[in-house]
Each structure stands twice: as C-alpha cells, then as structure tokens.
Amino acid sequence: MIKASVEPWIEAPLKRFVDDAGVVLALLLHPTGQVQAQHGFTRAVDIMSACALAAAIHVSSAELGRQLDGKPFGGLHHAGKERQVFLAETQTQRGPYILLTVFDHESSLGLVQLYFDEFRANLAGAAPIPVAPPAVTLNEDFEKELNSNLNFLFGRA
C-alpha cells in the first residue's frame, strides 16, 4: 500500500488540501528535494524526479524573485494545455517545505491558491515543535535518506 506521508502530522493537512482543491497530484518536499508526503503518484521514480525538479525550480525562481523584486516569489504557476502546475513554499516550526501540485480542468488556479493558503495554516498548526534543531541533510546521506523516505511511502521499509 502506498502511504501518503513520511511523518504522520503532514497527512491530514495534505489530504484536506487534495480533497478541497481537487488536484490530481501533490508532493510536499524539503527545499533540499527530500520527499515528505505525496498524493497521486504510483511510482517512486516519478516522485524522485518530481522532487529534484521542484527543488531546482523553487531555488531558481526564488533567486529570480530576489533579483527582480528583492524577495523570493510567493508561488509559481505554469499553465499547460491539459494540466497546470503550482509550486509554492510554506513555513512551519519544522522549517520550510515546498508544495508541488498538478491540477486539471476540474480545479483552477484560484481554488488551488485559496486552499493552499488554508493548507499553509493547517500545516503550520499541525507541525510539532522540534525537540532539536532540524538535522541538515548531508550530500553523502542525501540519496540514502531519499530512498528511505521513498521506501517508507511505497511500503518497502
């Protein structure tokens, strides 16, 4: 069975966002590219690719925002012919997370933005206070931790 989240406190806010906004795919990750939760994915390799691309796009667009506007952009939206992508950062006591979501004509950018604001508040409210500062993922451990999270989500742990 495919699990929704690596940490249980993320599951309810993400499920509510997915249900309310009517999105097809959702992925919550650390800015480093480590997956934390997912909805709609069926293959670990797709999550791995999406996390890597989302983290890269997020850091690039944040820098572009800093260059143009003096601060990172609040969110990024790309409208394709059939599907659209929305990517934005959210802050919690556990640190920042990135939400990548894909939606089609069943939803809309307005709805996704509306429910993302609620998700942001719900996630911040659900995040437990960390007992120790968040551990920094070292480059040498990155793949091991990514695989560990993917194995957990796909029931291979």
Next chain:
Amino acid sequence: MSTAFTLMLDALTKQRGVRASLVAGADDGVTIDSNMQIGQEGTRVAALAASLYRKARRSAKTAGLGATGFMQLEAEAGRLCIIGSDEIVLIVVAERDANIGLIRVEMLRATKELG
C-alpha cells in the same frame, strides 16, 4: 489601480442591496477587479464562484441544455449572482432582499458592454 471593469463594478455596487461585485477569470477563478463591501474575502468568493459557474456550465452542456446564462444562488443571508463567458465571469454578492431583477438587467447590460 483602475481597470476596464472599474466603472462597471462601481455602478453595480451602487445598486441597493449589492455588497460586492467582482470580475474573475472564467478558467482560473483569479480576481481581475473587484468592488467590495464585505472585507477581504474577495479572492475566495471569486475562486469559488467561478468554479461553481464553470461546473454549472458543464452540467448544463452535458445535460444537453446548451449555454448557461445568468446563475443565482440563494443562501440564508444573501444571494450570489453570476454571469459569464468563456473568458470572464461577473459575480455579484447581494443581500437577500435586493432587487434581483434589476441586478440581473444590470449584469446582462454590463456583460454586453464587455463584449
């Protein structure tokens, strides 16, 4: 900042019982312009109302009823009136005792002016 819709929205909001009028994208539900007397809920109203109208249009089309025109939602404390095209939707939030006939005429006129 005024837009091509500002004067139209001002005129609609001057109607008795109208609490807010908004123009939003039909597909994305993002507010283009608004004249609000109901606080900061404009973006939420626009997103949800545009979604409602889009689904109503699809329902009518699927049922073989053709194009959707004026749509009215009656709630306990007021009414939501929506009219639109493929590109934009015009949304009016009105009190329950507002003159809906007059508001409907004004909304139809406004959408004709917008082409």
